[in-house]
Amino acid sequence: MPQSTPPRSLVDLHMHSLHSDGSMPVKELVARVARRGVALMALTDHDNTGGIASAAQEADRHGIDFIPGVEISSEWNGIGIHIVGLGIDIENANLQAGLDKIMEFRDWRAAEISRLLETAGIPGAEQGARELAGSRMVGRTHFARWLKDSGHCRDNGEAFQRWLGRGQVAYVPSDWIPMVEAVSWIRQAGGIAVVAHPGRYKLSADRLCTLFTEFRAAGGGAIEVSSGSQAAADREHLGKLAQQLDLAASLGSDFHGPEIGHAEIGQLAPLPDAVQPVWECLGHSIPHDKH
Numbered sequence: 388m389p390q391s392t393p394p395r396s397l398v399d400l401h402m403h404s405l406h407s408d409g410s411m412p413v414k415e416l417v418a419r420v421a422r423r424g425v426a427l428m429a430l431t432d433h434d435n436t437g438g439i440a441s442a443a444q445e446a447d448r449h450g451i452d453f454i455p456g457v458e459i460s461s462e463w464n465g466i467g468i469h470i471v472g473l474g475i476d477i478e479n480a481n482l483q484a485g486l487d488k489i490m491e492f493r494d495w496r497a498a499e500i501s502r503l504l505e506t507a508g509i510p511g512a513e514q515g516a517r518e519l520a521g522s523r524m525v526g527r528t529h530f531a532r533w534l535k536d537s538g539h540c541r542d543n544g545e546a547f548q549r550w551l552g553r554g555q556v557a558y559v560p561s562d563w564i565p566m567v568e569a570v571s572w573i574r575q576a577g578g579i580a581v582v583a584h585p586g587r588y589k590l591s592a593d594r595l596c597t598l599f600t601e602f603r604a605a606g607g608g609a610i611e612v613s614s615g616s617q618a619a620a621d622r623e624h625l626g627k628l629a630q631q632l633d634l635a636a637s638l639g640s641d642f643h644g645p646e647i648g649h650a651e652i653g654q655l656a657p658l659p660d661a662v663q664p665v666w667e668c669l670g671h672s673i674p675h676d677k678h
């Protein structure tokens with residue numbers, strides 16, 4: 388049997404560094420992007436833009452075209468929806484005030500999760516998760532990694548099943564901002580709002596269409612049609628929806644680190660031919676000599 392080569396993309400508009408729950412410092416992350424042959428990248432850490440300035444500088448050094456980004460945690464009809472902002476002005480006061488609010492919630496929630504774990508007989512979780520985090524942003528994946536490293540479970544999945552997932556012992560109901568608010572912050576900062584990994588929310592086709600319609604009405608501009616954190620088979624359906632609803636299409640690996648699940652940087656099936664690539668809306672193109 389011939390071995391199939393993993394698909395490669397010259398564009399990757401969704402990835403994480405140590406500034407959120409990625410495991411690589413910005414400098415090493417961008418060096419990896421260069422080694423993977425990606426020509427156009429965006430850094431999209433959760434709820435903060437702390438890595439953008441240095442990522443832009445490193446990308447420039449490696450001759451990679453760079454788009455400043457962020458992945459905002461939001462909520463729509465009780466479901467957590469991630470909205471990526473691409474091409475944002477990170478100096479925008481309104482965006483930064485909004486992100487600060489989310490980071491404050493994350494700080495409070497980290498203490499709450501830790502308190503609940505302590506009640507369940509597991510002390511020291513906040514300190515452990517913060518040490519792993521390496522920046523201010525502490526998320527549930529840091530707690531999951533700490534629980535695994537300290538021998539309380541075998542893997543991250545079990546950490547969510549036993550403690551951190553919805554309805555479990557250390558679950559703190561999340562008070563994320565409404566999806567439309569995330570879209571509005573991104574727009575005010577001059578960026579394009581993108582629904583991240585739509586295939587991951589387990590929505591029926593109808594509900595997904597309602598989400599996209601409301602997202603578009605709020606000023607949203609694109610959806611991730613090809614994503615390392617959703618099934619490759621979703622690509623065609625999402626491409627058609629993007630066209631129908633006049634939304635542009637994005638693609639990104641959602642890379643978090645070599646040892647953390649998800650796809651490798653640039654390991655992505657290309658966008659279907661008929662869609663409008665989101666980077667063109669932002670005035671970027673893929674250099675012809677790299678085709």
Ligand code: AMP
Pocket residue numbers: 460525526527528543544547548552
């Ligand atoms: P947070 O934004 O801190 O609430 O963390 C959300 C992240 O946790 C998601 O982006 C996933 O990476 C991860 N996550 C959520 N639910 C699960 C689960 N059941 N199993 C493994 N990882 C999960």
Ligand code: MN
Pocket residue numbers: 403408409433528643
């Ligand atoms: Mn993450």
Ligand code: MN
Pocket residue numbers: 458469583584
């Ligand atoms: Mn996400």
Ligand code: MN
Pocket residue numbers: 401402403458641
């Ligand atoms: Mn992500």
